[in-house]
Structures are given as structure tokens and as C-alpha cells.
Amino acid sequence: MKIKNVVMGIGIIILTIFVVVYGFSTFYSRVEYSDYCPEYKVGLDYNETICLAEGGVWYPEEIVWGEDGGATRVAKTERCDLGDIRETCNKEYREAREKRAKIIFVIAIPLAILIIALGAMLFSLESVGAGLMGGGIGTLIYGAGGYWEYAEDWIRFLSSVIGLVVLIWFAYWWNKKSSENN
Known part of the structure; x- marks a missing residue:
């Protein structure tokens, strides 16, 4: 692969991840701490x-x-x-973050597999296909990584196994397709 194709592939990886991340932020806004917990003024002389x-x-x-x-x-x-208020709002904030992370996890994993599949199967231009596949892997990491701290061990294990199997299968498929075309 020529250096220009490598650069284009890397650009496609980065922009695919940007599209996914900012797409989620656009349609499912981030959880902001200030929406759950009021701002406390440190050193404010409370009367x-x-x-x-x-x-x-x-x-x-x-x-x-x-x-x-x-x-x-x-x-x-x-x-x-102000301890009770802080404890309550922090709990609500953490619960909202977990809920959002779970939704992103459930949507991002199949989306990542779809992006990887599109890159592997539909694009004959190697830089585009490889770039989309890399973007799919980045999407997989983004979706799983955001929920990782909340997931139980069996979910972490199962999603890791599925991700590994899917990537190995696509790697074999991609290499078989590439060798048939040469």
C-alpha cells in the first residue's frame, strides 16, 4: 500500500470515529454534572x-x-x-451516566460490526475499506469502553470474545478476498 493510501486510511479511521462519537453526542446528549448537582462556592460564607x-x-x-x-x-x-444534597445528586449523576453508557454500548457494538463489515465487504479501494474497518474497531472500543466500568465481568468477557471472533473472521475474509483479487 502506498503512503498516500495509508494516510487516507488513517484519516478515514479518525473521521469515522468522530462521526460516531459526535453522532451519539448530537442525538443522545452527554450527561453534565451541573444538570444534577448545583455549583457550590468554595469558601462562600454561608449564612x-x-x-x-x-x-x-x-x-x-x-x-x-x-x-x-x-x-x-x-x-x-x-x-x-450540604452533604446530603451532594450525595443524592452524585448518585443521580452516576446513574444517568451509566444509563447513557449502556445505551451507547447496545447501539455502538452492532454499529461497529456493521462498519467493519462495510469496510471489509463493499469497498474494493483498500484505503477506504481498511479505514472503515479501523473506524469500526474504534467504534467498538468507544462503545465498550464507555460501559466497561459499569458492566459485570461476564458481559466484559462475552463482548471481548465476540469482538475477537468477529475481527478474526473479518481478517480471514478480507485476506481471502484480497488474495483472490491478486
């Missing part, structure tokens, strides 16, 4: 009104200091606890 408006719990506390247990000094310390 009771601001704390309650942000959904926090306001604690006006008196703290007694003393080594012997006696009251040597009493200080008024007020604080705003």
Missing part, C-alpha cells in the same frame, strides 16, 4: 438564608472547649451541611 436556599441543613452550634471537660470558653460556630 442561614443562603444555606437553606441551597438546600442545605443549617447548624447553629455552641462548642465548649476545655481539657478537663469544664467550660473554659464557649464559641458560637455556625455551619451549613
